[in-house]
Amino acid sequence: MKKSFQEIVNHEVPVLVDFYADWCAPCKNMAPVLKQLKGELKDKVRIIKINIDTNQSLAAHYQVQGVPTFMVFKHGKQTWRQSGMQTVSQLKQAIGSN
Numbered sequence: 269m270k271k272s273f274q275e276i277v278n279h280e281v282p283v284l285v286d287f288y289a290d291w292c293a294p295c296k297n298m299a300p301v302l303k304q305l306k307g308e309l310k311d312k313v314r315i316i317k318i319n320i321d322t323n324q325s326l327a328a329h330y331q332v333q334g335v336p337t338f339m340v341f342k343h344g345k346q347t348w349r350q351s352g353m354q355t356v357s358q359l360k361q362a363i364g365s366n
Contacts, residue, residue: 273326276316278344282363283314287330287337289321294353295336305356313363338362 277283286302288295302315320327320335330339333351340348340362348362 273318274344276314277341279314279341280343281312281314282347283316283341284359284363285339285341286315286317287320287327287332287335287339288317289319289335292335298336298353301354301356301359305359308356309360309363340364 277285284302284305286295286298288298306313306315318326320332330337330346335351336353337349337351338354338359339346342364347364350358350362354362
């Protein structure tokens, strides 16, 4: 069963959403950063990837103009948003678990 986006981000644990595209080189370069972030924070964060080409309505709803665009949701509310490459420390700060 597929959960709705709102169900996924309405979570006790902060949710980092990565809006990406398969054709986007910086998006591909973010993969090891996200892997390292998950390795460091483990169950303190959920990371989900949203392909803007296959989820155009969701990308439009959040007005995603460029990729990668990252958003942090806490209890279903967007608390942070940034486009472009991010470092592990920038993402940790955004999630609020430094």
